[in-house]
Amino acid sequence: MTLLKWPTKIVNSAPTASQLTQLLNSLSDVVMMLDEQHQIKMINQCWQDITGISIEQTQGKAFTDFLHPEDIPSWVQLLQNMRCDAKEVIWFRLISASGELRWCEMRLQSVEKNKLYPLSATLCDITPQVRNEQVRHASYRSLQSLVDRLPGMLYRARNNISWSMEYVSEGCEHVTGYTAQTLLNQPQVSLGAMIHAADAGYVWEQVQIALENQSTFSIQYRLTQANGNEIVVLDKGRGLYSESGMVLGVEGIIFQIAE
Amino acid sequence: MLNIKRKNWPTIQEWLSQQLQFVKHKNKPKPALDLNDLAFKLATANDINEILPKVLSSLQALIDEQFIPAEQGDLLVLFSNPLTSESFLHHSMEPAPSQKLIQSLHQHFTIRRPEEKGFINLKINGTSVTCVPSRLFEHDNQTIWLLMVFSQALPNEKKLKWEIALMEQTLAKGLQAWFQRESKVKQALAAERAIYAAELHDSLAQVLGYLKLKSAKLDKLCLKTEYAELKPITEDLAAYTQCAYHQTRELITASRLTMQSESLSQGVTNSVREFEQQSAIVFELDNRLPANLLPPKQSIQILYIIRESLSNIVRHSHASHARVRLILKAPRQLHIQIEDNGTGIDFAAARSDSFGLQIMHERAERVGAKLQISQRHEGGTLVQLNMDIGDKV
Secondary structure: OOOOOOOOOOOOOOOOHHHHHHHHHHOOOEEEEEOOOOEEEEEOOHHHHHHOOOHHHHOOOEHHHHEOHHHHHHHHHHHHOOOOOOOEEEEEEEEOOOOOEEEEEEEEEEOOOOOOOOEEEEEEEOHHHHHHHHHHHHHHHHHHHHHHHOOOEEEEEOOOOOOOEEEEOOHHHHHHOOOHHHHHHOOOOOHHHHEOHHHHHHHHHHHHHHHHHOOEEEEEEEEEOOOOOEEEEEEEEEEEEOOOOOEEEEEEEEEEEEO | OOOOOOOOOOOHHHHHHHHHHHHHHHHOOOOOOOHHHHHHHHHOOOOHHHHHHHHHHHHHHHHHOOOOHHHOOEEEEEEEEOOOOEEEEEEOOOOOOOHHHHHHHHHHHHHOOOOOOOOEEEEEOOEEEEEEEEEEEEEOOEEEEEEEEEOOOOOOHHHHHHHHHHHHHHHHHHHHHHHHHHHHHHHHHHHHHHHHHHHHHHHHHHHHHHHHHHHHHHHHHOOOHHHOOOHHHHHHHHHHHHHHHHHHHHHHHHHHHHHHHOOHHHHHHHHHHHHHOOOOOEEEEEEOOOOOOOOHHHHHHHHHHHHHHHHHHHHHHOOOEEEEEEEEOOOOEEEEEEEEOOOOOOOOOOHHHHHHHHHHHHHHHHOOEEEEEEEOOOOOEEEEEEEEOOOOO
16 A cells, blocks of 8 residues: 655745735734835734724824824934934834823834835834833832931941941931931941940940840930031831841931930 | 207206216115114014014015016025924915925924935925025024925026025024024013012011911910800911912912923923822823913913812822823813822812812913813812913914
């Protein structure tokens, strides 16, 4: 018995125009082509899905007609600096048919190698991501400004004699007279150096005892401010430990309690 | 003897002067337009949109004399701002230039910002049009172009250049002076307003602050039963003083904000940023207004209303989202909408807040705007302000 096996025919022909159109229209990103006048020459179905504006109403229109007015300057600037070998990414807001805004990310490049125009672009609706980011940012911003407005100094320090700071809140300036940036970036300015020499030993001991017992500390000591004034502060805090109980740092808050 | 009798023989002097006058008359140019006068007219214009077309029309007449009708072109001045993608075309043409022409000039000069000098060929509705551009000067991101548009034959290039150079000089001189004067006036106004705001702050606000403390104390003292009769009066006194103090502070802030930025848009942006810092509310600002839409007087009132709404949202709404939208509904119809998804407004709430709402209404009325404060369908509060900004283009 002989098994007749026909070699499968390798189809090498290019996809037809209708296949390509079908492919483009099935995508969930917008694909478009812009001419030298920055008018929309070609655009796929996804545009209508995102913006609610029909393809017929879009083709031949300038792209800026659909952009939020506040985003036009950055768009114009991008196009002016556009070069034919570059691939650009830009975020902007589109105004949909209902007047709602859609946040979009656009990737833009030349169609041909040595010619700037026409430009091809893909456009992706990133509205949900932007909204999430806004919510995240709002809660971070709210917490940050709360911390920075407190009339005390929140800190996270390393457990060493100069109490090198990893983080201090803006209230630092209120308490010590130094800005948070100075205290974080300049090694010669440290909390350890500000503590009155006679109190430094006591402070170190009390904190070490609390760390040993994994309890909190609450100590009062004298602090010399940036302008030379001496004040009395209250420092409440606790250690920061790893799972195994290793001391990673000290966190707390310092308030001024007397001149 | 030849006897020619004539009654009035001219003396030699008279005759000579007659002849000379004739010669003089022949060489004397027609009473030419004084270009300096035109430049002066521009420099001192109150409304450039009115004066510039008139000046252009005079210049047009002047340049038309130099060329045969088939070679005549139209003079245009284009204020092009690539940053905001805005073009303003000034012309003296009757009828006005076609939309197509304006569109393609906008495309060419504002969108694509040409570097080259030289002729530009444009296709307008199938006919070919040649545009001869000359860059007059730049001011504040704006490029001022003088354009000559020829729809028929192009005249001799050398002669054209020579004639245009004259126009260039006049327009550049006049417009530059006008821009300078405008910015000086703006500066002077801002300085004046700053003085008033400082004055208000130093005198009135300080005194009101003091009164606020004292009246609140008085009100507290009157809680005792022996003063029960006085209580309603002191309560009113305290509430009104608090309100006056609050209003004064807000007015100072609003005028400072409009002073800094010269525009409502910037003032709103700064205010939203400011209130954002005080809360965990997500603020969305959707501002679709062109720059410099309203005069400062109106901007201050509108900004006051927006700030009042924002502070109500931060203080009372318990919202997680708030949106401020500024749009033009029709070309001259301003629509502002401030909404939140909070607990909604309680119209029977504390007295000091109903004061706030009342003042918002008063201020809206003062600038001829319609203010509507209502409950949002989905929960929360909706503040809507509609205003006709007149037909000044």
